[in-house]
C-alpha cells in the first residue's frame with residue numbers, strides 16, 4: 001500500500017516506516033518564532049543549558065507588535081535582540097521586515113521536503129511549497145532550542161480535490177472559507193491535508209499560501225501542496241540550499257477525500273465569531289462597516305493588494321469607513337510602491353501602514369471600539385480578536401474587502417468590477 | 418484522583434476567549450494570567466474558580482492561536498483537568514507540556530452539568546459524574562505519559578539531560 005505525504009516525510013525524518021497514530025521523534029530542519037521568542041528564551045534559560053543546540057536552524061522574525069507600542073513591547077523586543085546576539089542566531093529579522101510567515105517563505109527558509117516547526121498556529125503556511133510545517137507551543141520551542149528534537153504523532157490524511165475555474169471577482173480566499181464553512185472548524189482536526197486538482201495546479205504559490213495558512217482554521221496539523229514547476233520557479237533565487245521534493249504515492253490511502261468545484265462559487269464571508277460561520281455574500285450584503293482591513297499573513301501579498309487596488313482605482317473609500325493596508329512584507333511594500341498599487345490605495349483614502357501583523361491579533365494599532373464592525377482579509381474572527389470583545393469581525397477576500405470599503409457596508413465585489 | 422466542581426462551556430472555545438490576544442505581550446506573569454482567564458466568555462470564572470475545579474466543554478476546545486497562556490491561565494486559576502469530546506492539536510500539546518490532563522470523551526459532557534462535583538481517576542482512565550455514572554477515556558501514549566509524569570516538558574528535558582550528563 002502506498003504512503004501519503006505526511007507518512008513519507010515523517011518516516012524519512014524518523015528513519016523508519018511509520019503508520020498513522022505512531023509517535024516519532026524528529027529533528028526539524030528549521031524552527032520559526034516571532035515576538036514570543038522573548039518568552040521562549042526565558043523558558044530555554046530555565047532548562048540550565050548555556051547554548052542553543054543548532055543556532056542556524058533558528059529563524060526569528062519580529063512582526064506581532066512592530067514598532068513597539070509601549071515600554072513592555074519594547075522590552076520584549078530588546079530581550080530578543082540580546083538573545084539573538086548572545087546565541088549567534090544569524091537568521092534574525094528585525095521589525096522592518098514583515099509578517100513572520102511571509103518573510104520566512106520569501107527568504108527561502110521554506111523548502112519542499114523540509115520539516116518545519118513554528119511557535120505560531122499558522123506555521124501550516126509553508127505547506128504551500130511542499131514542506132511539512134506545523135505549529136507548536138513556546139515551551140516546545142524552548143525544548144527544541146535545547147535538544148533539536150521533538151515528538152510528533154503521525155496523523156491520518158485527508159485529500160481535498162478542487163476542480164473548475166474561478167468566476168470573476170471570486171478567489172482562493174472564497175474557496176478556503178467555503179471549505180471551512182462546509183467541513184467545520186474542527187473538520188480536519190489532527191489531520192494532514194493534501195490539496196490537489198486542476199484548480200490547485202493553476203493557482204499561484206501566493207494563492208496556495210492562503211489555503212495552507214487557513215488549514216489551521218479547520219484544525220489541520222499541516223496543509224500540503226505537491227511541488228511543481230510553479231513552486232520551483234517561485235523558489236528560484238530565494239535559496240542556494242538543495243532540497244528533496246516529496247510526493248504522496250498514487251495508491252496512498254486517505255481517511256477522507258473531499259471534492260470541491262469552484263465553477264459556480266460566489267464570494268464568501270465568515271461572520272462573527274467563528275471561522276466556520278460562513279455565508280454567501282448575498283446573506284450579509286448591506287451590513288454597515290466601520291473599518292476595512294487589507295493585509296495579514298493570509299492576504300497581504302502583492303496580488304492581494306493589486307486585486308483590491310483594481311477595485312479601488314479612481315474611487316473613494318466611504319466617508320464613514322476607514323481602511324487600513326498592511327503589506328505582508330517589506331519586499332511586497334516596495335513592489336507595490338514601484339508598480340503604483342500603494343498610490344492607488346492611498347488616493348482612495350486608505351491608511352498605509354508598515355508591514356506587520358497590525359490589528360490582526362488585537363495587541364497593537366488599528367483596534368476596534370465596542371459595537372464596531374470590521375471586514376478583514378485575516379484568518380480569524382474570534383470574539384475579542386481585534387482587541388475588543390464587543391466588536392464584530394467578518395472575514396473575506398481582498399476583492400470583497402475593497403468593494404465594502406467603497407460602499408461603507410459589506411458589498412459584492414462582482415457588482416463593482 | 419481528581420475531585421472538583423465543574424465549569425461547563427460549549428463547542429469551539431477558542432484561545433482568544435480563554436486568554437485574549439491583547440494581553441499576550443503585556444501580561445507575562447503566570448499568576449497574573451489567571452485573572453484574565455476566560456475574560457471574554459465568562460467574567461464570573463476568574464472571580465469564583467477554586468483550586469481543583471474542572472472544565473467540561475464541547476468539541477474542539479482550545480482552537481486558534483498557539484499561545485500557551487491559554488493553558489497556563491487556566492492552570493494558574495486552579496483548573497485540574499479539562500474534559501471535552503476533542504481538543505485542538507496545539508492546545509493538546511501545550512497542555513501535556515504544562516502537565517495539565519486533557520481527557521477526551523464525547524459522552525461525558527452530555528451527562529455533566531455546570532456546578533456538578535465530579536471525580537477523575539487518571540490511572541484507571543475514568544470520569545465519574547455526579548450520579549456515579551462512569552465514562553472511560555483513552556490513556557496517553559507511554560512517551561507522552563513520561564512527559565506528564567515529569568511535570569511537563571521543561572522538567573522532562575532537564576531530567577533527561579541530568580541522566581545523560583550522568
Ligand code: SF4
Nearest residue numbers: 099296297357360361
Ligand atoms: S498576521 Fe495575524 S494570523 Fe498572521 S501571524 Fe500575524 S497575528 Fe498571526
